[in-house]
Amino acid sequence: MSVKTITVVGAIIRRGDEVLTCRRRADKSAGGLWEFPGGKIEEGESAEAALSREIHEELGVSITVGALASRHTTPLEGRLIDLACYWAELDDAAPEQSTDHDLMAWRPLAELQGLEWSPADVPIINDIVRALPQQ
Template sequence: MSEALQVVGAVLHRDGQVLACRRSPHKAEGGKWEFPGGKIEPGESPKSALRRELEEELGLVSVSVGDLLTREVSNSNGQSIDLACYWAQASEFPVVSTDHDELRWCSIYELSDLDWAVADLPTVNALQTSATTDTKAGSVHE
């Protein structure tokens, strides 16, 4: 079996919502929803890779990457994917993406209404589990 692809994702949050991005139809898993991010390049730290990917995909130049939320290895289309998702905030909000055909701000509870890429499901589950046990139900990490 091949080595897992090292990937990072951002749980961008604002006003109790998180950003979900739908992969363009011509991409692998086109039409599936994911958290924005991408591959870690050789010599990059995960947080540096995430900042680079958010600038490339969403045009975000001022991003604060916070704590690790989840890290899981999953299998998608025969490829093992090691996805680490981090909390993140940006000074501006993205309106277009180079890799996605739709961007949507969702409450934690609305996330389960979307058809997620396999690798992102553990993060969706962690967010929803956290929200149901949080005394401020529905709040997002601040």
């Protein structure tokens, strides 16, 4: 029996020295846990196009997608989540609401490990924090 792989993308949206973190609504899978906003790649869609579309749908804002920050595959609830997170910049104003999240907060990169993250996001967070310049 093969395990289903779900390919998703996330945006690490930067504003100065901070990034946008989003907490999943309680009625969603991984409710109450933090994540980078994003979603599933649709058939025939590039990762960058999917990320731009998902951010527009979820947050109502436009972004410019940059370089790949980190990618990991995490076993979760009988399937594999292949998550690729990209650095991104807002094209205009910051989002004020989200269709999937009950809380959004700008946080310094060095403080990301202090949140309770969705399991698929944890290895991404670890990579980002490891890559930070040592103080």
